[in-house]
Amino acid sequence: MEVDAVVVGSGPNGLVAANLLADAGWETLVIEATPKPGGAVRTEELTAPGFRNDVYSAFYPLGAASPVLAGLGLEEHGLRWRHAPAVLAHVLPDDRYVLQSRDLERTARSVAEFDERDADNLRAEHASWRRLREPLLDAIVRPFPPVRSGARLFKTLGTAESLRLARMLTLTARGLGKEKFDGAGARLLLAGNAMHTDLGPDQAGSGVFGWLLTMLGQDVGFPVPEGGAGRLTDALVNRLTAKGGEIVCGTPVTEVTLSGGRAVGVRDADGRTVRARRAVLADVPAPVLYRDLVGAEHLPARLVSDLDRFVWDDATIKVDWALSSPIPWSAAEVGQAGTVHIGADLDGLAGIANDLACGRVPHDPFLLLGQMTTADPTRSPAGTESAWAYTHVPRGESWPDSRLRRHADRMEEVIERHAPGFRDLIAGRAIAGPAQLQKGNHSLVEGSINAGTAAIQQQLFFRPVPGLGRADTPIDRLFLASASAHPGGAVHGAPGSNAARAALARDGWAGSVYRATVRAAHRAVYR
Ligand SMILES: Cc1cc2nc3c(=O)[nH]c(=O)nc-3n(C[C@H](O)[C@H](O)[C@H](O)COP(=O)(O)OP(=O)(O)OC[C@H]3O[C@@H](n4cnc5c(N)ncnc54)[C@H](O)[C@@H]3O)c2cc1C
Missing domain, CATH: 3.90.660 (Polyamine Oxidase; Chain A, domain 2)
Structure with missing residues (x-):
């Protein structure tokens, strides 16, 4: 299978990223490890019939105020x-x-x-x-x-x-x-x-x-959201599929496939591969992306050692x-x-x-x-x-x-x-x-709910590790789209939006200049 972009993980950030790429006309596939989309934004009857329980997050001040979510017009897709x-x-x-x-x-x-x-x-x-x-x-x-x-x-x-x-x-x-x-x-x-x-x-x-x-x-x-947190996910999913995007669930991604120093797709737990013509966006915590899906051998040694200090x-x-x-x-x-x-x-x-x-x-x-x-x-x-x-x-x-x-x-x-x-x-x-x-939710590693501490040593250009504070990674066309990226946890969609913008910029008319600038900055940061 081949698409323009693969988004790994269907949390709010992954779904926001996928929506923005679909808006740009990209053929976009979201791959989710668990049986249902939404990450930490889901609702189920957990306790008794007729009781709708938010499985994870529930109140959304940042979601309601977020210019990113406002820009998606989710009310037109059922959010109230x-x-x-x-x-x-x-x-x-x-x-x-x-x-x-x-x-x-x-x-x-x-x-x-x-x-x-x-x-x-x-x-x-x-x-x-x-x-x-x-x-x-x-x-x-x-x-x-x-x-x-x-x-x-x-x-x-x-x-x-x-x-x-x-x-x-x-x-x-x-x-x-x-x-x-x-x-x-x-x-x-x-x-x-x-x-x-x-x-x-x-x-x-x-x-x-x-x-x-x-x-x-x-x-x-x-x-x-009226009806449960999951209605926010439903709105994001409805909007995405209306734009031609696709989601597959129950499919853990085990590897970001690389060729010539760039991300070219993903491999899942059953060994199936999906090729990404333009970008791979990862809505997973930074240590999971770098250590498990990419592998230390493909990354600058300095970044790998910085990950040892990730909190x-x-x-x-x-x-x-x-x-x-x-x-x-x-x-x-x-x-x-x-x-x-x-x-x-x-x-x-x-x-x-x-x-x-x-x-x-x-x-x-x-x-x-x-x-x-x-x-x-x-x-x-x-x-x-x-x-x-x-x-x-x-x-x-x-x-x-x-x-x-x-x-x-x-x-x-x-x-x-x-x-x-x-x-x-x-x-x-x-x-x-x-x-x-x-x-x-495979991203809630050992019960951490925000993909990394909010302490100041891991904010802005220290998030997730000292660097540019941007979604770009040292691997060309691979972007970090999760709450591990600036500006961090809560449901506001900003990391997803930033990753989608970076992917579009990398693929745009000035893409080679963009890439050269990011690469030079990464060389300085990880030398
Ligand atoms: C109990 C709890 C309460 C919270 N309360 C609030 C709240 O009230 N308000 C608020 O704003 N925020 C709250 N949060 C925080 C908020 O939910 C998160 O910051 C937000 O969901 C992060 O979004 P995300 O898209 O980065 O990641 P997530 O929502 O965690 O989604 C990541 C998705 O990626 C999938 N994934 C991981 N690894 C792989 C893989 N290898 N292959 C495929 N898929 C993969 C996961 O299964 C998951 O579905 C709460 C979180 C929790 C857990």
Whole structure:
């Protein structure tokens, strides 16, 4: 078989890349290892009949704000966003909570309960965000370095403010919270949101992630696709196939085939080959692409040794529940939030991050919990709740079923503490530890959910290893299209879009100049 481009992996990034190549008229084939497309964006009945559970990811602030996804017009292919009555709640150990709403004044009232100055602090922060939002989001999702959007951002901010924004990128969530806010509530919004990455509140760079998600939560909320996360995948697949693209599932790719230093196709686990006339795009983690699919012998020695220092993000345990009624929170307003952060205050979050850094399983897990029926009533029968929570554990631990069940029980204890009677509502539950997560999505290596840490030593031109921060690899016409590439994890489609743009540029009228430039840059970087 021969096509213009093969995309290995059908996660959101692979599907975005395939869509953009199909838009350019390329004959595009996506090859997926598991039986279903979507990567970490899938929905199944995991717990009980009539309960639609998101198998992995669920809330998409970055997806809703992403210029890349907006450009695909997925609403025309069936995507419809739904919102919970409130965006998120962070519940403190003593049952106080801070609530974020898309209504700025409602969030302001909530943070003011901790310190009344924070109502104005929040309004001011939101006003600054609105000013830089568009060029900033554009700079995040465009190929590195983002010359045009960076210049627009600089023009909007001027020298003095740009310098301070650059400084902000390095701050911890605790430090940024102290600089911007006076009370524990607003500070917790930043720190809790930073925990959507693998960064604790005292890790450099965690501040900007917490800030970005908090500001997006204010602006676009934490929306979910009506009918389940899988509907986002359906929209991407429908759009792709309408443009003539094809997907085959249940076919693990085992090798990127090379000839004369360029990628010319792939080989699958059954030994079948597909030839790619123009490009191979890999929506798989960088170590998997370089070590397993390409092979160290075809790569610069410096890149191979850099891979030894590649840092994965923490492993994950996820539990889905079918509940016979909504969660009976002691603080009733928490029931309105789609996303709930629960189990720790700021120092508690720091302790959990420290446990993970020391390789210890946190005794009291911190949970990111989703009340899915609250966000989208189609997820389960009327009067019930489809809920999930995940928590991080150190990589490299063994999780036999009995240990996994005990950890799930501990997660339930955390919820029960703040919602007495929760356990009595459980009509079904499904537990996935690191091994189960990876079995369902080959890219979730040992339960890591974002194809590499979000820490600053692995961001921008350090992602996935020191280099250009671009999708181009040292192999001609082979592009890294996964969350391992800049700008990293979450469902926004940017790595896929960047890889497709690079493939099109390499194949365009100035392709040989493009190739020569990239090759010269790679020589300098990997010499
Ligand atoms: C439990 C969990 C919760 C999350 N929550 C959120 C959230 O709420 N919001 C959010 O924005 N993000 C969330 N994320 C992160 C987000 O889902 C990922 O960052 C995103 O899916 C990355 O997309 P991707 O296309 O790079 O990779 P993936 O979605 O991981 O897809 C990669 C695909 O490639 C396939 N593959 C791997 N190797 C091969 C091979 N050799 N041959 C063929 N196919 C292969 C895999 O099977 C998989 O289907 C979550 C992730 C997890 C796991």
